[in-house]
Amino acid sequence: xxxxxxxxxxxxxxxxxxxxxxxxxxxxxxxxxxxxxxxxxxxxxxxxxxxxxxxxxxxxxxxxxxxxxxxxxxxxxxxxxxxxxxxxxxxxxxxxxxxxxxxxxxxxxxxxxxxxxxxxxxxxxxxxxxxxxxxxxxxxxxxxxxxxxxxxxxxxxxxxxxxxxxxxxxxxxxxxxxxxxxxxxxxxxxxxxxxxxxxxxxxxxxxxxxxxxxxxxxxxxxxxxxxxxxxxxxxxxxxxxxxxxxxxxxxxxxxxxxxxxxxxxxxxxxxxxxxxxxxxxxxxxxxxxxxxxxxxxxxxxxxxxxxxxxxxxxxxxxxxxxxxxxxxxxxxxxxxxxxxxxxxxxxxxxxxxxxxxxxxxxxxxxxxxxxxxxxxxxxxxxxxxxxxxxxxxxxxxxxxxxxxxxxxxxxxxxxxxxxxxxxxxxxxxxxxxxxxxxxxxxxxxxxxxxxxxxxxxxxxxxxxxxxxxxxxxxxxxxxxxxxxxxxxxxxxxxxxxxx
Numbered sequence: 390x391x392x393x394x395x396x397x398x399x400x401x402x403x404x405x406x407x408x409x410x411x412x413x414x415x416x417x418x419x420x421x422x423x424x425x426x427x428x429x430x431x432x433x434x435x436x437x438x439x440x441x442x443x444x445x446x447x448x449x450x451x452x453x454x455x456x457x458x459x460x461x462x463x464x465x466x467x468x469x470x471x472x473x474x475x476x477x478x479x480x481x482x483x484x485x486x487x488x489x490x491x492x493x494x495x496x497x498x499x500x501x502x503x504x505x506x507x508x509x510x511x512x513x514x515x516x517x518x519x520x521x522x523x524x525x526x527x528x529x530x531x532x533x534x535x536x537x538x539x540x541x542x543x544x545x546x547x548x549x550x551x552x553x554x555x556x557x558x559x560x561x562x563x564x565x566x567x568x569x570x571x572x573x574x575x576x577x578x579x580x581x582x583x584x585x586x587x588x589x590x591x592x593x594x595x596x597x598x599x600x601x602x603x604x605x606x607x608x609x610x611x612x613x614x615x616x617x618x619x620x621x622x623x624x625x626x627x628x629x630x631x632x633x634x635x636x637x638x639x640x641x642x643x644x645x646x647x648x649x650x651x652x653x654x655x656x657x658x659x660x661x662x663x664x665x666x667x668x669x670x671x672x673x674x675x676x677x678x679x680x681x682x683x684x685x686x687x688x689x690x691x692x693x694x695x696x697x698x699x700x701x702x703x704x705x706x707x708x709x710x711x712x713x714x715x716x717x718x719x720x721x722x723x724x725x726x727x728x729x730x731x732x733x734x735x736x737x738x739x740x741x742x743x744x745x746x747x748x749x750x751x752x753x754x755x756x757x758x759x760x761x762x763x764x765x766x767x768x769x770x771x772x773x774x775x776x777x778x779x780x781x782x783x784x785x786x787x788x789x790x791x792x793x794x795x796x797x798x799x800x801x802x803x804x805x806x807x808x809x810x811x812x813x814x815x816x817x818x819x820x821x822x823x824x825x826x827x828x829x830x831x832x833x834x835x836x837x838x839x840x841x842x843x844x845x846x847x848x849x850x851x852x853x854x855x856x857x858x859x860x861x862x863x864x865x866x867x868x869x870x871x872x873x874x875x876x877x878x879x880x881x882x883x884x885x886x887x888x
Contacts, residue, residue: 390432392640393593400429401644408648409573419544419567422648429549430513437512440481445543447473448522452529452536463530470526478519481512483715490717514553516712518546520679525560527683534561541567550645554637556655557675563650571649579854581646582865588639589869591632593876595835599629601877602828608799611812615819619812621828623792626799628835631659634673658839660791663783665729668791680709699734703727713798718806722797729790 390397404425411418431438451470458466525542528534537545537560545563607614607622614622638655645652655674662668669677688701703724710723793810800806853861 390429392637392644393589396432400425405647412570412573412649415567415570416540419540423540423544423547426544426547426549426552430547430552433513440477440512440515441518441547444474444477444518444522445539445546448526448546449536449539449542452526452542455526455530456536467526467530470530471523474519474523474526478515481515483711517555517557518552520557520676520712521560522546524557524679524683528560534564537564548645548650550641550648550650551652554634554641555673555675556638556641556652557679558652562653566650569649576649577646577854578858579850579861581643582861583850583853584639584643584646586865586868586872588636588641588643589872591636591639593872595632595831596629596636597877598831599625599632599828602825603823604629604799606823608801608805608809611805611809614812614816614823615821616813616816617819617821618823619809619816621821621824621832623796623809623813624832625828626795627660627788627792628832630795630798631656632835660788660836660839661784662787662791663780664733664787665726665790666733668787669726669730676709676712680705684708699731702730706730717803718797718800721803721806722794725790725794725797 390400404422408418408422408425411421427438427441430441448470451466451473454466455463455470525534525537525545529536536542541564542560544567545558545560548558548563551558602625603618603622604626607619608626611619635656642652642654653675657671657674659668659671662671685701685705688704689697690701691698704727706723706727707720708723710719710721710726713719713722796809797803797806800809853864856864
C-alpha cells in the first residue's frame with residue numbers, strides 16, 4: 390500500500406477518525422492500530438504479516454529473558470537475540486546474494502559453481518523493523534529501557550507510518566508516547582499538512598519527473614548519451630533519491646503527527662554538507678545514529694588508536710552499505726563513504742598540525758567541526774573572510790563525492806557503474822538533446838531549495854497555522870490537485886521500500 394495512492398487515502402480516512410474515537414480507550418486503540426498496521430503491511434503480501442508477528446513474539450520473549458537474567462546468562466541471551474534478528478534478516482535478504490557470490494567464486498576457481506539458488510520473496514521493509522527490534526533488545530540489555538507490555542511492543546514494531554521505510558524510531562522514543570492521552574486540538578495540523586504536501590510533491594512530481602526525464606535511461610544505456618547528459622543524469626539521480634526518500638519521510642512524519650505521534654527528523658538539507666561526516670549528520674539521520682550507537686561503538690568506536698578507529702569506521706560503513714541491498718554495488722558504496730571519512734580525518738589532522746605551526750595558530754583538539762571551522766579560526770585575523778571560500782569548496786567537493794557514490798548505489802552492477810563513469814569522460818562535445826531547460830531548472834531549483842532560510846519556512850508555517858482550519862483544508866486539497874496535475878500517471882514505489 391503506497392502513500393500517494395487512492396487505496397492508502399481511503400485506508401487513512403478510516404483509520405484517522407476511528408483512531409481518535411478510540412483514543413480515550415488505550416487498549417482498544419492499540420488493538421485497532423495494530424490491526425490497521427497489519428492490514429497496511431499485508432496489503433503487499435499477507436505472508437509478510439506472519440513474519441512481523443514472529444519477529445514481535447521472538448523479540449518480546451528475548452527482551453523479557455534478558456531483563457530477568459544476570460551475568461553470563463544475560464550476555465548469552467542477548468547474543469541469541471542479536472543472532473535471531475540477523476539470521477532472520479540474512480535469510481530473507483542475503484541468502485540469494487551469498488549463494489550467487491559463492492557460485493561466482495567457485496566458477497572462477499574452476500571447481501564448478503552449481504549451488505542451488507533460493508527463491509525467496511524479500512519482505513518489504515524488513516531491514517527497518519528488524520533494526521528497530523534489535524535496538525529494543527539491546528536497549529533492554531543496556532538498561533536504557535525495560536521490556537514493554539507485549540501489545541505495546543507489537544504496536545511499536547508494526548506502526549504503519551514508519552513500518553516499511555522508517556524513520557528508524559527507537560522504543561525509548563515511541564513507547565512513552567503510547568501512554569499520553571492527547572487532545573486532538575493539540576495536534577499540529579498545519580505542520581502535518583505541510584509535511585504531507587511537501588513529501589507528496591517531492592515524490593510524485595520531482596522524483597518521478599527526474600526518473601522519467603533522464604535518470605532511468607542514463608543508467609540503463611549510458612553508451613547512448615553524451616558526457617554532459619550522463620553528468621546531468623548523475624546530478625538528477627542525486628536529487629531524485631533525496632526527493633524520493635525525504636518525501637516518504639515527510640509523509641510518514643506528517644501522518645504520525647495526525648495520529649498523535651512525533652518522529653525524529655531524518656533529513657536536514659544534506660546537500661548543504663561541507664564534508665562527508667557532515668553529510669551523514671544530515672542524511673538518513675536515524676540510520677546514522679543507529680549505526681553509531683549499535684555498531685560503531687560496539688566495534689570499539691574511537692578506542693584503541695587511529696588504526697582501530699579507521700577499521701571500525703570502514704566496517705561500519707561497509708555493513709551500512711550492505712544493509713541497503715544484497716549486492717556488491719552497495720558494499721562499494723558503503724566502502725567509498727568509509728574511505729571518504731577516513732581520508733577526511735587524516736586530512737583534518739594534517740591541517741591541524743599545519744595550523745599549529747602558524748603564528749597565532751590554535752589547537753581545537755581535533756574536534757569534528759571540520760575543515761571549515763579549523764581554517765576559519767586559524768585565519769581569524771580580521772582580513773580574510775572566515776571560512777566562506779572553504780565552506781563553498783567543501784560543499785562542492787562533498788556533493789561530487791556523494792554523486793560518485795550514488796553511481797554505484799543506482800547502477801545494476803559493478804560493470805554498469807564503471808560504464809557510467811567511463812561515459813563521463815569519453816563523449817564530451819557530443820550533442821546533448823536530453824539536457825533540456827526544464828531539467829536543468831528542476832535540478833538547480835532543488836539544490837537551491839536546500840539553502841532556503843530556515844526561519845523563513847518557520848514563519849510561513851506559523852502564518853498558515855493562523856488560518857481557519859477549513860481554509861487550510863481547502864488549500865491542502867488544491868495543492869493535491871496541483872500535484873496530481875503535474876505528476877505522472879501512476880506512482881513508482883519508493884526507492885527505499887526495497888531495503
